[in-house]
Amino acid sequence: MTEHPPNPDIAASDAAGGTRSRGFMNRFIDTIEWIAAVFVGIVAADIFLLVVLRYFFNYQIPDSYDFGRLLLGILIFWGIAATSFRGTHITVDLVYANVGPRAQRIIDVFATLVLLFVVTFQTYTLFDKVVATANDNVLTYDLRLPTWPFFLVAWLGDVSAVLLIAVRTYRLIFEPEAVGGAYQIKPVE
DSSP: OOOOOOOTTSOOBOTTSSBSOOOHHHHHHHHHHHHHHHHHHHHHHHHHHHHHHHHHHOOOOTTHHHHHHHHHHHHHHHHHHHHHHHTOSOOOOTTGGGSOHHHHHHHHHHHHHHHHHHHHHHHHHHHHHHHHHHHTTOBOSSSOOBSHHHHHHHHHHHHHHHHHHHHHHHHHHHOGGGGTSSOOOOOOO
16 A cells, blocks of 8 residues: 555644644635524524513514524535534434444445435525525515525525535545544444
8 A cells, every 4th residue: 555645735733733834625614504503593692582582572573483494594505514524413323333443434335425425415406496596575574584595605604515515425436534534433322
């Protein structure tokens, strides 16, 4: 087996445990994860504000239900992008835990290819929903605001998921050390 030169796109650790050099792709991945985290914060703040206003001041923000469900949809699609790349979604490892490292890598590649296919198809169908919502001029109930921009932001999250899953697939096949290298099952405590 030949040695491969180090990949500059993979973060290198320094003696202090930090990172010295980060490639474009890692910064892109981090940006998508931060966007997903921002939407988690927005949804949490929205819910907190609505509860405080409703129960303490007997006031409801116009279109709060519409904004809540639209923001939750955005959060779901950006969350798919963040969890699909890192592989931090819920998995069932009954077979995976009982096979060797080579078979685990094959399972990882196959599962990621299936995920890439499914999310790509989902992205295609969600784009149709964005176009249909814009063409049909779907509006919120109280303020009569168009809803298609929310669908567009959710679709961008889905596009990000496709890109990140494609990067993960590439790395699983050609740079397995970039996605953890050692395939180990971490028990739940």
